[in-house]
Amino acid sequence: MGGEVNVMLTARIRKERRNEAASSFVLEVSIEVSTGITILFGASGAGKSTLLDCVAGVTRPDEGRIAVGSDVLFDSSLGIHVPVPKRRIAYVFQTLALFPHLTAEENVAYGLNHLGEEQRRERVEAILKAFHVEKLRKQRPGEISGGEKQRIALARSLVTEPRVLLLDEPLTGLDAERKAAIVDDLRAWNTAKGIPILYVTHSREEVDALGERVIALENGGVVSAGSPMDVLNAPRRKKLAQAAGFENLFGASVLDHREADGVMRVKLQDSACEIEVPLGYAAAGSRVNIAVRAGDILLATERPRGLSARNVMEGRILSLEQRGTMVMARVDCSVTFVVHITPGAVRALELTAGRRVWLVLKTYSCHLVD
Amino acid sequence: MEALWLSMKLASCVAAILLLIGMPVAYWLAYSRWRGKFLLESLVALPLVLPPTVLGFYALVAMGPRGPLGKLWIALFGHGLAFTFTGLILASVLYSFPFAVQPLIVSFEGVDRKLLDASAVLGAGSWRTFWRVILPLSLPGVITAAVLSFAHTLGEFGVVLMVGGDLAGVTRTVSIDIYDRVQSLQYAEANGMALVLLAISFCVLSIVYAVNRRVWTPWAAK
Numbered sequence: 084m085g086g087e088v089n090v091m092l093t094a095r096i097r098k099e100r101r102n103e104a105a106s107s108f109v110l111e112v113s114i115e116v117s118t119g120i121t122i123l124f125g126a127s128g129a130g131k132s133t134l135l136d137c138v139a140g141v142t143r144p145d146e147g148r149i150a151v152g153s154d155v156l157f158d159s160s161l162g163i164h165v166p167v168p169k170r171r172i173a174y175v176f177q178t179l180a181l182f183p184h185l186t187a188e189e190n191v192a193y194g195l196n197h198l199g200e201e202q203r204r205e206r207v208e209a210i211l212k213a214f215h216v217e218k219l220r221k222q223r224p225g226e227i228s229g230g231e232k233q234r235i236a237l238a239r240s241l242v243t244e245p246r247v248l249l250l251d252e253p254l255t256g257l258d259a260e261r262k263a264a265i266v267d268d269l270r271a272w273n274t275a276k277g278i279p280i281l282y283v284t285h286s287r288e289e290v291d292a293l294g295e296r297v298i299a300l301e302n303g304g305v306v307s308a309g310s311p312m313d314v315l316n317a318p319r320r321k322k323l324a325q326a327a328g329f330e331n332l333f334g335a336s337v338l339d340h341r342e343a344d345g346v347m348r349v350k351l352q353d354s355a356c357e358i359e360v361p362l363g364y365a366a367a368g369s370r371v372n373i374a375v376r377a378g379d380i381l382l383a384t385e386r387p388r389g390l391s392a393r394n395v396m397e398g399r400i401l402s403l404e405q406r407g408t409m410v411m412a413r414v415d416c417s418v419t420f421v422v423h424i425t426p427g428a429v430r431a432l433e434l435t436a437g438r439r440v441w442l443v444l445k446t447y448s449c450h451l452v453d
Numbered sequence: 454m455e456a457l458w459l460s461m462k463l464a465s466c467v468a469a470i471l472l473l474i475g476m477p478v479a480y481w482l483a484y485s486r487w488r489g490k491f492l493l494e495s496l497v498a499l500p501l502v503l504p505p506t507v508l509g510f511y512a513l514v515a516m517g518p519r520g521p522l523g524k525l526w527i528a529l530f531g532h533g534l535a536f537t538f539t540g541l542i543l544a545s546v547l548y549s550f551p552f553a554v555q556p557l558i559v560s561f562e563g564v565d566r567k568l569l570d571a572s573a574v575l576g577a578g579s580w581r582t583f584w585r586v587i588l589p590l591s592l593p594g595v596i597t598a599a600v601l602s603f604a605h606t607l608g609e610f611g612v613v614l615m616v617g618g619d620l621a622g623v624t625r626t627v628s629i630d631i632y633d634r635v636q637s638l639q640y641a642e643a644n645g646m647a648l649v650l651l652a653i654s655f656c657v658l659s660i661v662y663a664v665n666r667r668v669w670t671p672w673a674a675k
Contacts, residue, residue, distance in 0.1 A: 139574055141574070167574055168573050168576045168578055171576075174571075176567050176571065178565075178567055182585075193575050193585070196577070
């Protein structure tokens with residue numbers, strides 16, 4: 084088991100899925116996953132889980148090649164399809180799939196059948212400690228809380244010393260603090276083991292919190308790959324933009340280019356609202372899509388002066404809605420913007436529906452989307 | 454009393470045999486992706502709709518000295534199958550087959566597929582997955598299968614009459630015995646036996662329903 088340092092997972096997969104509807108879905112990707120956490124990001128239905136299923140062997144691709152280092156797990160041209168139990172790839176499902184009739188300890192020991200009693204007990208003990216769930220060893224999944232179940236599912240997968248770890252949205256439903264704590268434990272574990280971890284999520288926050296590398300998937304294909312900044316801050320596709328938390332998406336027509344200023348002016352949705360956005364490959368008169376994050380918009384109760392920001396728009400608050408720890412304001416500037424502000428700001432500025440306000444938008448907060 | 458004892462012995466043997474045969478059949482029917490599997494499904498369900506006399510008739514023909522099964526038996530053991538306890542067991546196994554297989558299929562299919570995937574990913578082959586995951590989680594179905602095939606065999610009449618006849622101590626089961634007594638106007642004795650069967654049937658069904666409400670399964674979600 085030792086000696087396999089820095090082994091990379093490579094996968095070239097084509098898999099067609101037919102459903103009852105006439106539309107069929109094709110996953111066609113080629114990815115490389117090296118040591119450490121790589122995030123597989125995309126809206127639901129983008130093909131993330133199908134990709135993981137193919138790597139684990141639960142689903143058989145129509146074509147392609149999957150390998151860990153030089154060890155081939157699947158190769159359609161050579162007719163190789165290593166059965167799931169022999170792949171040594173750990174997979175934590177979104178539903179966790181803990182065995183309900185076994186205790187936490189028995190769940191964790193499940194994959195260690197090949198070891199002797201003594202060794203098995205040691206390994207189970209060590210991993211339960213590493214994930215801080217040693218007190219729950221005699222409990223069954225039905226008696227354990229969500230976050231702790233997720234820890235046990237991780238421990239069960241990792242105790243087998245896998246060569247690759249696949250995580251399908253394993254931390255959904257947890258608050259940020261618990262998520263961070265589990266991820267810290269996972270990172271700590273992986274510093275010693277150094278295996279490729281493929282982490283599926285559709286949550287923008289998780290990408291920011293975890294990401295070393297991101298692979299963005301859409302409609303069964305890779306649309307971009309790189310650092311979280313590269314992939315998410317310049318969204319090239321509309322759907323990805325929505326998934327990435329760009330609450331404001333507008334169709335716009337290009338009015339003119341100002342090369343010297345590095346900007347172009349666009350008119351939003353055929354309204355009177357004109358803003359400056361970064362220069363893009365779009366001729367005057369052509370249609371583009373503009374994405375703006377609700378958290379990137381400033382809101383003022385008086386017309387602001389002396390700003391570097393180029394876009395100041397006058398408008399009226401349509402509604403204010405409390406969403407957890409923030410307030411979502413909808414502001415009509417002849418197009419409707421969604422703006423995120425803190426409850427404190429709402430109080431301090433005495434914001435109410437119908438109030439006249441100014442929105443301030445930096446040029447570089449406006450993203451061009453294909 | 455001899456008849457009751459014989460019925461109990463027959464029902465226990467049949468239930469045990471059916472569990473052994475029923476599990477692989479149910480496993481295959483639950484998990485196979487073969488398109489023609491509905492054919493086997495109808496075959497398994499056939500005894501549910503066939504009149505017992507029809508089933509018994511064919512069983513008798515097959516077991517008779519000129520039937521294929523009868524011939525084989527004579528060649529192997531030197532005596533025929535019809536009107537013997539063994540013949541009765543064979544016919545009853547056929548007759549109660551769906552009562553064992555159907556609950557097993559339902560409970561095997563009820564096991565979350567993700568648990569089977571999880572088991573495979575953790576390195577377990579299908580055999581180990583069956584014993585460690587599918588079987589324990591299907592326990593109510595297994596108990597139901599055993600109890601139903603026991604109860605159904607206990608109460609059978611037509612098949613026994615066809616294949617077994619009415620030989621005291623060999624093939625005279627409790628339902629045949631009740632029939633005989635009614636024919637000879639021994640109503641009190643018939644009533645005694647009938648009450649015993651009624652009580653057993655009620656107990657047995659209570660067990661089935663209790664098990665399926667998961668009264669005793671400790672890991673059921675609260």
